[in-house]
Amino acid sequence: MKPLPSLRHLEYLAALDEHGHFGRAAAACGASQSAFSAGIAELEQQLGVRIAERDRRHVLVTAAGRRLAARGRALLADARALVEMAGAEARPMSGEVGLGSIPTIAPFVMPRLMPALRKRFPELDLMLREDKTPALLEQLAQGRLDLLLIAFPYETPGCETMMLFRDAYLFACDRASPMAAVEAVRSRDIRSQSLMLLEPGHCLHSHALPVVEAAASAPEATFSATSLQTLVAMVAVGMGTTLLPQLAVDAGLLEGSQVVTRPLGYEGGKRTIGLAWRRNSARAAEFRKLGEAIQSWANSSGVGEPLAGLAQSIRKG
Missing domain, CATH: 3.40.190.290 (D-Maltodextrin-Binding Protein; domain 2)
Incomplete structure (x- = not known):
């Protein structure tokens, strides 16, 4: 079984899809561009899918990458809901x-x-x-x-x-x-x-x-x-x-x-x-x-x- 991507990897994927630029996406995630690029490469290797096509000037998120990003956002929302649920149980209205x-x-x-x-x-x-x-x-x-x-x-x-x-x-x-x-x-x-x-x-x-x-x-x-x-x-x-x-x-x-x-x-x-x-x-x-x-x-x-x-x-x- 392939290893599961981390939530951090999914955040990187969603940010790259939103910004279409490695530098801006990395900044949005509070990561260095080198760490961000490495994270995207790791995710591509884990999933066995090309997420982005890039050269020195341009980045193009592939069709598969966009579909995966949409699913990744849903998973991130579910993870946030889990945290919200725990917080609501522990201390409502806080x-x-x-x-x-x-x-x-x-x-x-x-x-x-x-x-x-x-x-x-x-x-x-x-x-x-x-x-x-x-x-x-x-x-x-x-x-x-x-x-x-x-x-x-x-x-x-x-x-x-x-x-x-x-x-x-x-x-x-x-x-x-x-x-x-x-x-x-x-x-x-x-x-x-x-x-x-x-x-x-x-x-x-x-x-x-x-x-x-x-x-x-x-x-x-x-x-x-x-x-x-x-x-x-x-x-x-x-x-x-x-x-x-x-x-x-x-x-x-x-x-x-x-x-x-x-x-x-x-x-x-x-x-x-x-x-x-x-x-x-x-x-x-x-x-x-x-x-x-x-x-x-x-x-x-x-x-x-x-x-x-x-x-x-x-x-x-």
């Missing part, structure tokens, strides 16, 4: 948890939420990472993150999700706009606007589109921004209008600007904020408890709109 969130939530919720969670669970070390939803889901699947706080609806295959609260969209325009005088924005008002949204890739873009489409014959977005702050700056100088999440506005996004918001006077225009974790996570019970704490904090702090019931909010994808 240790490190990699928490990912998106740019339209993290800056506006985390500064208030994190202190509350640290007070409630002092032995839990939450390590926050901000990115777009697709990248966060990939990192979750690879075991580089444990838990996500994101916006729904969003497809999360292989995940268990827990909905926490709702967040409404608000119509935003500059203070001098005629729209600033209306009490609520009607669907026919949207049709005449020069609307700006976040660029594709942000879930806020896909969530806002149904709101726009609800106003029949609404024009296409005229500008795509990379952040809510950029959208606000463009609206402030009269370049157009936009839709902003209530969470961001309540957290002070518009302070010092000439931008005002108005509610939407027609059905639609809400997203749901929730958690997602790997379906087979050994810490699922802890994450549900954490979700209950976040939901309780949101309700008591006036963050978002409460859901009808917690029991109906847990789903498996």
Whole structure:
């Protein structure tokens, strides 16, 4: 029987597949390039498969190498789950948890939420990472993150999700706009606007589109921004209008600007904020408890709109 590859070898394999470069992959693993190269060579010898084709300038991970890397990531995730299970059994609600969130939530919720969670669970070390939803889901699947706080609806295959609260969209325009005088924005008002949204890739873009489409014959977005702050700056100088999440506005996004918001006077225009974790996570019970704490904090702090019931909010994808 061939000797089994070590977890370290599998880490090398996954890193080489991700970076496509020996130097960068070695650095990602905290290894010297010579040790990394030797490790890949040992793995090739153990498995009897060519993992990478290389010369002085280029590295190409073979098709077999990519397939093995995918399986290696799954094995690494299982090994991490084993460690998580042992930790959860020994000391629940303690240790490190990699928490990912998106740019339209993290800056506006985390500064208030994190202190509350640290007070409630002092032995839990939450390590926050901000990115777009697709990248966060990939990192979750690879075991580089444990838990996500994101916006729904969003497809999360292989995940268990827990909905926490709702967040409404608000119509935003500059203070001098005629729209600033209306009490609520009607669907026919949207049709005449020069609307700006976040660029594709942000879930806020896909969530806002149904709101726009609800106003029949609404024009296409005229500008795509990379952040809510950029959208606000463009609206402030009269370049157009936009839709902003209530969470961001309540957290002070518009302070010092000439931008005002108005509610939407027609059905639609809400997203749901929730958690997602790997379906087979050994810490699922802890994450549900954490979700209950976040939901309780949101309700008591006036963050978002409460859901009808917690029991109906847990789903498996």
